[in-house]
Amino acid sequence: MQDTKLIIDEKEYMVNSELTVIQALEDIGIEIPRFCFHEKLSIAGNCRMCLIEVVGAPKPAASCHLGVRDLRPGPNGEPPKINTKSEVAKKAQKGAMEFLLANHPLDCPICDQGGECDLQDQAMKFGTDKSRFSENKRAVENKDIGPLVKTVMTRCIHCTRCVRFSTEVAGVSELGATGRGEDMEITTYLEKSMDSELQGNVIDLCPVGALTSKPYEFKARSWELTKTESIDVMDGLGSNIRIDSKGSEVMRIIPRFNDDINEEWISDKARFIWDGLKVQRLDRPYIRINIKLKEVSWSHAIDKVIEKMNQTAPERIGCIAGDMSTAEEMYSMKKLMDKIGSSNYDCRQDSSKLSIDYGRASYIFNPTVNGIEEADGIVIIGSNPRIESPVLNARIRKRWLTGNLKVSLVGEECDLTYPYNYIGNNPNLISDAKKIGLDDCKKIIWLVGGSVVSRDDGLPILSKVVEHALNSGSISDDWNGLSILHTAASRVAGLDIGFVPNRDSLSANNMKNGIETDLLFLLGADEIEIEKGPCVVYIGSHGDIGANRADIILPGSCYTEKNGSYVNTEGRLQEINRAVFPPGNAKDDWTILKLISDKIKQPLDFIDTDSLRKMMFKDCPNLLSFEQHHDHYLEDLRKLSSVKGSILDLKMDINIKDFYMTNPIARSSKVMANCSIQKSKKQ
Amino acid sequence: MNVRRIDLTSNDSFLFTKVNKDSANKEIAKYPEGRQASAIIAILWIAQKQNNGWLSESAISHVSDFLVMQKIRVLEIATFYSMFNLSPVGKYHIQLCGTTPCMLCGAESLKKVLNKEIGVVGSLTKDKLLSWVEVECLGACCNAPMVQINDYYYEDLDEVSFKKIIKDLKSGKEIKTGSYKGRLTSEPSKDPIVLLDDEIEKINIKRIKPGLK
Numbered sequence: 001m002q003d004t005k006l007i008i009d010e011k012e013y014m015v016n017s018e019l020t021v022i023q024a025l026e027d028i029g030i031e032i033p034r035f036c037f038h039e040k041l042s043i044a045g046n047c048r049m050c051l052i053e054v055v056g057a058p059k060p061a062a063s064c065h066l067g068v069r070d071l072r073p074g075p076n077g078e079p080p081k082i083n084t085k086s087e088v089a090k091k092a093q094k095g096a097m098e099f100l101l102a103n104h105p106l107d108c109p110i111c112d113q114g115g116e117c118d119l120q121d122q123a124m125k126f127g128t129d130k131s132r133f134s135e136n137k138r139a140v141e142n143k144d145i146g147p148l149v150k151t152v153m154t155r156c157i158h159c160t161r162c163v164r165f166s167t168e169v170a171g172v173s174e175l176g177a178t179g180r181g182e183d184m185e186i187t188t189y190l191e192k193s194m195d196s197e198l199q200g201n202v203i204d205l206c207p208v209g210a211l212t213s214k215p216y217e218f219k220a221r222s223w224e225l226t227k228t229e230s231i232d233v234m235d236g237l238g239s240n241i242r243i244d245s246k247g248s249e250v251m252r253i254i255p256r257f258n259d260d261i262n263e264e265w266i267s268d269k270a271r272f273i274w275d276g277l278k279v280q281r282l283d284r285p286y287i288r289i290n291i292k293l294k295e296v297s298w299s300h301a302i303d304k305v306i307e308k309m310n311q312t313a314p315e316r317i318g319c320i321a322g323d324m325s326t327a328e329e330m331y332s333m334k335k336l337m338d339k340i341g342s343s344n345y346d347c348r349q350d351s352s353k354l355s356i357d358y359g360r361a362s363y364i365f366n367p368t369v370n371g372i373e374e375a376d377g378i379v380i381i382g383s384n385p386r387i388e389s390p391v392l393n394a395r396i397r398k399r400w401l402t403g404n405l406k407v408s409l410v411g412e413e414c415d416l417t418y419p420y421n422y423i424g425n426n427p428n429l430i431s432d433a434k435k436i437g438l439d440d441c442k443k444i445i446w447l448v449g450g451s452v453v454s455r456d457d458g459l460p461i462l463s464k465v466v467e468h469a470l471n472s473g474s475i476s477d478d479w480n481g482l483s484i485l486h487t488a489a490s491r492v493a494g495l496d497i498g499f500v501p502n503r504d505s506l507s508a509n510n511m512k513n514g515i516e517t518d519l520l521f522l523l524g525a526d527e528i529e530i531e532k533g534p535c536v537v538y539i540g541s542h543g544d545i546g547a548n549r550a551d552i553i554l555p556g557s558c559y560t561e562k563n564g565s566y567v568n569t570e571g572r573l574q575e576i577n578r579a580v581f582p583p584g585n586a587k588d589d590w591t592i593l594k595l596i597s598d599k600i601k602q603p604l605d606f607i608d609t610d611s612l613r614k615m616m617f618k619d620c621p622n623l624l625s626f627e628q629h630h631d632h633y634l635e636d637l638r639k640l641s642s643v644k645g646s647i648l649d650l651k652m653d654i655n656i657k658d659f660y661m662t663n664p665i666a667r668s669s670k671v672m673a674n675c676s677i678q679k680s681k682k683q
Numbered sequence: 684m685n686v687r688r689i690d691l692t693s694n695d696s697f698l699f700t701k702v703n704k705d706s707a708n709k710e711i712a713k714y715p716e717g718r719q720a721s722a723i724i725a726i727l728w729i730a731q732k733q734n735n736g737w738l739s740e741s742a743i744s745h746v747s748d749f750l751v752m753q754k755i756r757v758l759e760i761a762t763f764y765s766m767f768n769l770s771p772v773g774k775y776h777i778q779l780c781g782t783t784p785c786m787l788c789g790a791e792s793l794k795k796v797l798n799k800e801i802g803v804v805g806s807l808t809k810d811k812l813l814s815w816v817e818v819e820c821l822g823a824c825c826n827a828p829m830v831q832i833n834d835y836y837y838e839d840l841d842e843v844s845f846k847k848i849i850k851d852l853k854s855g856k857e858i859k860t861g862s863y864k865g866r867l868t869s870e871p872s873k874d875p876i877v878l879l880d881d882e883i884e885k886i887n888i889k890r891i892k893p894g895l896k
Contacts, residue, residue, distance in 0.1 A: 176755035178762040183686045189755040190689070190740070 004068055005079040009086075012079065021063040021071070021082065022050050030084055033093060033122040035100075035207045036159035037064035040263060041168060047100070047159050049122065051092035055081035060092035090126075097127035100157050103138045103182075104208070111155065113209030115222040119157065140185055145175075146193030147674040148200055148272055149211050156186055156210035162202040169265065170196040171397045171417025186210070193678055197390035197659060200271040204254060204264070213252060215272055215671045220244075220251045228579035229256060231566055232270040233324045233559045234663065235389045236450075236486030237369070238568030239266045243274075243560050243579035250274045250560050250580055260370050261568065267390040268675065269659065269666060274560075276669030280543045282555035283584025293553065298585060298595075304552055306599045308519050308535050309340065318344035318517040320508045321499055322524030322540065323488035323663060325589070326564025326576070327623060330490065330499045331616040332590040332604055333523055339602040344517065346501055346508035347494025349528040350655060352450060353458035354484065356495055359636030360622055362462070363495050364571040366480035366633075367445050373399050375481075377441030377474075380420070381430060381465060382411040382652035383449025387659040388487050389569070393417065408436045411449070411652040425651045427452070427461045431468055443481065444474035450487045451655040460645030467641035475637055482637065486569040487656060493567040496622040522546045523589065524556065526664045539592055541582070544664035555586035558665065562588050563609050565623070572626045685805075687762045689740050690770035697741040699749065703729050707749065720752050723760050727767055736776050736833075737768035765818060773807050773814035775852050778831040782820035788827040792842045800849050813852065825869035826862055839864035839872075 004017040008030065015024035020043070022032050035047035043065045051060040054071065063082075071080035083089055101123060108114045140153040160177060163186065167173045174194050178185050188194060203213050225244035232239040232253075239262035244252045253274055255266040285301035286293040296304075309317065319337055321330050330347060337345050348354065354363040367375060372395050385393040393416060399405050400418040407420035410429050423429050423436060430436075438444055446469050452461055466475065466482060474481035486492060494500070501507050508525075511517050514533030522530070524540040530549050538550035541558045561582040567573050582588070587595075590612060597604045606612040617624055660676040661667050699707060707729050710722040726749065730742045738761050747757040761767045768776070779797060781790050797815045801807075807814040823829045826838030830845070837848060837860060844863040851858050866872060 173753035173755060176753075176759045178759055179687055180763045185686070187755075189753075189758055190691070 006068070006071065007079050007081040009084055015068055017069045019068055021052065021066045021068055024068050025063065025084065032063055032084060033126045034064060035118060035157060036161060038161055038205065041161060041164040044160050044164065047157065048096040049093065049100070051089065051096060053083040053086050053088040053092075055083065060088060093126045094128045097123055098131060098133070101127065101131055102133040104157060105137065105154050107155070111152070111209040112212040112217060113206075117209060118207035138182055143187045143191050144193070145188050145191065146199070147671060147678060148214055148268060149194065149203060150214040150217055152210055152212070153185060155208050157208055158184055158186070159207055160186070161205040161207070162186060162211055165202055165205050166194070166196060166199070168401070169201070169394050169398070170198040171394070172196045175202070195682070197267050197269070197386065198265055198394060200268045201255070201265045215275055216252045220246050225251055226579070228577050230560065230576045230579065231574045232266060233489035233566060233576070234267065234269045234273060234666070236489055236491065236569035237261060237389045237392050238489065238566055238572065238574050239270055239391055240574075241266060241270060245579045248580050250277050260368070261572070262391045263395070265391050265394060269662070269672065272671045273665050273669055275671050276665040276667070277558050277560055280668035281583050281586070282541060282543055282547060282553055283586050284555060285585070286553040288551045301552055301554060302595055302599055305537055305554070305596060308537070309600060312519040314341035315344070316516070316518040317342045317521075318506055318511040318519070319346075319521040319523060320349050320511060320525040320528060321345070321347040321490060321494055322349060322522070322526055322546070323490055324559060325490040325494070325524050326562065326566060327493035327497060328564045328609065328612055328616065329523060329589040329593070330494050331497050331620070332593040332612065333521070334497060334499050335604050336593050336597050339597065340600070343502055343505040344511060345499055346506075346511065347490060347499040349508050349525045350450065350454040350488075351507070351509040352454045352491070353462070354453050354495060355500060356498055358640040359633055360496070360571065360625065361480060361482065361633035361636055362640050363484055364492055365483040365485060365569040367483055368570045369395055372396055372445065375399065375443045375445045376404055377406045377438040377444040378408070378447060379436055379438065379444060380407065380409045380411065380447045381449065382427070382452035382654070383447055383485055384412065384414045384416070384654050384656075385447065385485060386414065386416050387656055388449060388485055388654075392485070406438055406441060408438065412654050426649065427457070427647045427652060428649065430461065430464050433468070433472070438472070442473070443479050444469065444472065445483050446474065446481050447483045447485055449485055449654065452652060453484065454655060455648070455650070457645060457648045459643055460647050463641050463643040463645070464647065466637050470637065470641055475634065477634070480633060484569065487662070489566050489568070492569060492571055493565065493623065496567055497616070497620045522550065539589055540664070541586070542664035542668055544667055546664070554592050555582070555584070556589040556592060557582035557586055565613070567623060570626070573623050687769050689738070689743070689758070691740055693739060693771065695739055695741055697730070697734060697739060697745045699730070699745065700733060703733050719750050720756070723750060723752070723757065724764070726750065727757070727761060731767060736772040737770060771807060771811070774812050775832050777813065777815040778818045778821065779815060780819075780821045780823070780827070780829055781817040784824035785828040789841060790828040793828055793830065793840060793845050796842060796845050796849065813849070826866070835860040838862045839866060
């Protein structure tokens with residue numbers, strides 16, 4: 001980084017010479033209007049809104065594609081001089097704005113972007129008060145580009161942010177600008193629907209109301225919404241989101257900036273899931289009497305649970321935690337089970353073989369998401385990051401675009417939006433160093449998918465990967481390349497808490513066959529089929545697979561309705577916040593457990609989330625250990641690499657069959673169902 | 684110009700012929716490896732020639748597969764340039780220049796002829812022989828007014844000569860390219876009035892020749 005002296009609006013500043021002028025001005029706090037410029041996209045320079053005066057230049061210059069180091073010093077060697085508020089600059093900006101508004105409809109009162117529209121705001125600040133354009137405005141036909149993005153193309157100002165996003169970040173060139181001049185139109189090829197799992201981001205990118213959210217169409221105004229900062233739980237990445245709610249309803253979900261995790265993107269599942277939060281909800285307790293579920297009061301339901309618990313021997317009571325449980329819930333559940341005297345609890349409903357025996361480094365994404373940008377080789381093993389974590393995949397693509405990245409894939413062949421060297425679909429190929437061919441890479445990421453470790457031979461495969469990584473030097477003191485890509489938001493926290501059975505107790509796999517347990521608690525576990533036999537108590541939010549099997553239903557809350565903590569796949573602890581209250585008589589999940597513990601006269605020792613958290617962090621320091629340097633991870637991983645076992649000669653299938661249908665909320669969502677139909681039609 | 688959309692009514696199929704494939708590969712060979720997409724305009728032109736003068740959806744699909752490009756990228760190019768037709772054209776596709784110099788020299792009267800003989804702008808005769816569009820300057824202003832029929836220019840036209848051209852096209856006669864006022868390219872239409880021989884002499888005498896002083 002090298003600093004250059006500039007004279008900006010008669011004042012001297014030191015700015016980073018590697019930046020463009022618009023970035024440098026933003027750094028020192030001068031706001032320049034812009035539409036096409038976006039930090040995360042390539043520079044187009046076609047909106048002309050960011051014009052400024054460069055002293056000595058014959059005409060105004062677009063500051064977005066003018067580099068600081070391209071500015072020339074004055075005649076006597078004085079620093080380059082630019083003016084952002086001079087008459088020349090102002091006139092240029094006003095002129096650009098007038099041209100943009102010439103063809104922009106005046107339909108702000110019926111536009112969903114109204115209130116959060118870049119064009120509105122900048123027209124107020126940098127525009128003129130009237131137009132000299134008295135001819136007819138142009139009109140453009142709307143395009144049908146799928147169930148998620150609504151288009152009102154007459155409003156389009158041709159900034160091409162959406163085109164650049166789909167080409168560069170999403171990696172699926174779907175959008176383009178056809179025609180020229182006045183007839184330019186943004187469209188997909190013959191109005192085919194968009195395919196990308198990140199397409200919702202074009203809604204945020206669009207500076208006007210041309211691309212808006214279809215499900216959110218005419219639902220609310222931005223200033224009526226209560227904004228709650230939270231975390232997405234649709235995949236293991238833990239993207240930062242903002243939940244916008246109105247009254248008791250979640251109206252929409254949009255991303256929050258976090259350069260360490262999701263930058264400013266979120267997947268479509270994270271963004272459009274919210275209609276699933278309102279339907280199929282469990283809003284009161286139920287008890288199954290002769291096949292049919294009957295509504296009952298809380299006290300009745302809890303009494304029934306206690307009755308069952310008293311009838312059952314502790315070692316025949318079990319609990320399975322689901323993919324969207326918070327750390328607090330799992331901790332409370334574990335405490336409760338400990339008090340009862342049972343250790344049949346498991347958070348790995350996909351029968352994953354990851355365990356706490358080999359240290360934290362054996363089950364997290366060690367290089368971190370930011371670390372992807374340092375890597376020079378990636379071996380993807382039995383995973384399709386594009387559907388398991390689309391935003392993480394976009395990060396890999398971003399790294400690939402900068403060059404010198406070798407990607408190899410062992411597993412199911414798929415379109416990852418970047419090219420890779422395909423090795424084959426057999427776990428035995430992992431040890432074939434020649435084929436993988438990353439000998440000259442120093443920082444390799446061994447990306448192991450959740451589907452691999454849930455195989456029967458998951459542990460031997462993982463051990464093989466670690467062994468190979470150790471041998472190739474990609475697990476060393478300064479780089480730990482072992483990366484588990486979790487698809488369940490709760491998984492890392494579950495392992496950190498120790499929500500896994502010990503050697504003598506039952507795992508999820510043993511519990512689901514229905515023989516070894518008599519009473520089974522399902523803490524939001526919906527991806528597992530429980531056989532006939534045990535009495536099932538389902539604590540969760542949606543009427544889905546778990547509730548279908550349940551004998552007693554205790555209604556819990558969704559991730560938008562409670563406070564709690566999640567640990568993402570890289571081991572980073574993040575908090576979710578309550579945006580709305582759970583419907584009907586549903587409760588916070590941990591308070592249900594507290595209620596049960598009080599009734600059995602073995603109360604849990606906390607009274608609110610604060611005291612619960614305090615205890616949890618004291619008992620499970622692992623939760624907080626992100627960014628702490630572990631000296632012993634090498635030892636742990638060496639131990640893991642010495643695990644021997646036979647690797648089956650089976651294809652490595654990916655557990656997620658349908659990106660849009662991975663959890664109970666998504667399965668309740670009509671929008672997700674539409675997307676799923678759209679996708680299956682195309683295949 | 685109007686909004687240009689692909690005609691989707693015909694469901695033809697398009698594949699490059701052997702000869703065209705070879706010439707398309709020649710175009711690709713002009714660019715470095717991996718930059719085959721740079722040959723897009725030349726290849727679309729070859730495709731248009733093969734497909735009776737217009738680009739159908741199947742032609743665009745085939746070109747996108749041929750160049751390993753996204754279809755939307757090919758469509759962007761095809762809709763950008765007016766030299767690519769997106770709906771069927773006649774065996775003789777007439778492009779009438781309507782820009783200022785041609786207009787001042789009588790392009791309007793040619794337009795009347797076309798309107799009468801073929802129909803409104805953009806139309807195609809039933810026998811698929813003739814079609815016409817109005818285009819911007821074709822760069823033959825010295826010979827205004829002019830039209831382009833397929834690959835050749837027909838210049839210095841007037842109502843009578845243009846009517847004859849169309850009549851000849853209809854009856855399958857060969858038509859002469861170039862000026863219809865008997866000019867060789869864009870030489871002066873009458874005797875030259877400037878730069879006559881003695882004038883040139885004078886200029887030559889006056890001219891200071893470099894290096895000789």
